Amino acid sequence: MADRILLLVGTKKGAFIVESRDGRRSWTVHGPTCDGYPIQDISRDAATGTLYAGGGSAWYGPTVFRSDDLGKSWTQSSDGLTYGDDGPKITGVWNVTAGHGAIHAGVGPAGLFRSEDGGRTWAHVQGLTDHPTRPTWEPGAGGLILHTIIPHPTDPDRMWVAISAVGTFETRDGGATWEPRNHGVRAGFLPDPLPVTGQCVHKLVMAADEPEHLYQQNHCGQYRSFDGGLTWQDIGAGLPSEFGFPMVAHPRDPKTVWAIPLNGAEQGRFMPDGSAAVWRTEDGGDSWIRGDTGLPQRDAYLGVLREAMARDVLDPVGVYFGTSTGQLYGSRDGGDAWQPIVTTLPPIYSVEAIVV
Secondary structure (H helix, E strand, C coil): CCEEEEEEEEEEEEEEEEEEEEECCCCEEEEEEHHHCEEEEEEEEECCCCEEEEEEEECCEEEEEEECCCCCCCCCCCCCCCCCCCCCCCEEEEEEEECCCEEEEEEECECCCCCCCCCCCCECCCHHEEEEEEHHCCCCCCCCCEEEEECCCCCCEEEEEECCCEEEEEEECCCCEEEEECCCCCCCCCCCCCCCCCCCEEEEECCCCCCCEEEEEEEEEEEEECCCCCCCCCCCCCCCCEEEEEEEEEECCCCCCCECCCCCCCCCHHHHHCCCEEEEEEECCCCEEEECCCCCCCCCCCCCCCEEEECCCCCCEEEEECCCCEEEECCCCCCCCCCCEECCCCCEEEEEEEEE
């Protein structure tokens, strides 16, 4: 029997479940769900199978949806997702990540919240907001948002988060204190000498081998770290642009990562020359391979947001990305050849792939 693949797609107008039951050859679209909320991220708790979808807006505020039946039905809660009456108004949830029995939510304006009861109630992780550099934090073009959360796989006290346009932070004491992890990362929009924060990280991922091995796509380049983010090495040589948003790590090979460079922050933020491609490295960033078979090679002025690329865990690995104009593409061979899955969705904010 073929594996059942679900693509969890967050869009401007709700969540969609895109399903394949025949080895990723054909797909069925279910949805929209989540009451039409803008959904910035959907993830699955591997321990329980529960789906979590984070979203919200300036009108409705932040919310997290929960599904215990693979997206057929959802409940939602924003209980505790607040900085208090005197604090800034939270507009939305940008990332929801499970780990070590808890659920964490990254919000805008940038902050971190934790749930110990499966997303029913939330508590502010005050230590990050109280960081001494907080008065200097500035927003990126998409706002001041905490968009990436990476729990350590074995140590519940360690976690990395990424904030635009502030940088990467790590905690080693369960969130009580945090340290910047931005040494070696360029910030061409800031004068020298660079401060410890202010680098605009766009996406942070962990390699498959061990948790000190990280990669990031930044506003100003692509990087790798072998020491948990204490230092970073530039790996952008060979790519058409230093600018882009998504980055995805292979589930088993620590040297394989996929990225989608865009033409630049001030040049439109679309695929260079209107020619669509996904790039991958198979040697940890020493070189890059362009994968474009099946993708449009002219007049493809496509943008891809930070959460809108994913991979599954099959062999060969399937890779997927969605565009800000509603096209969803997939590859069954690790990114060599691509096929359109659906081309008529609302603007796509996030894609996650699960095998059930």
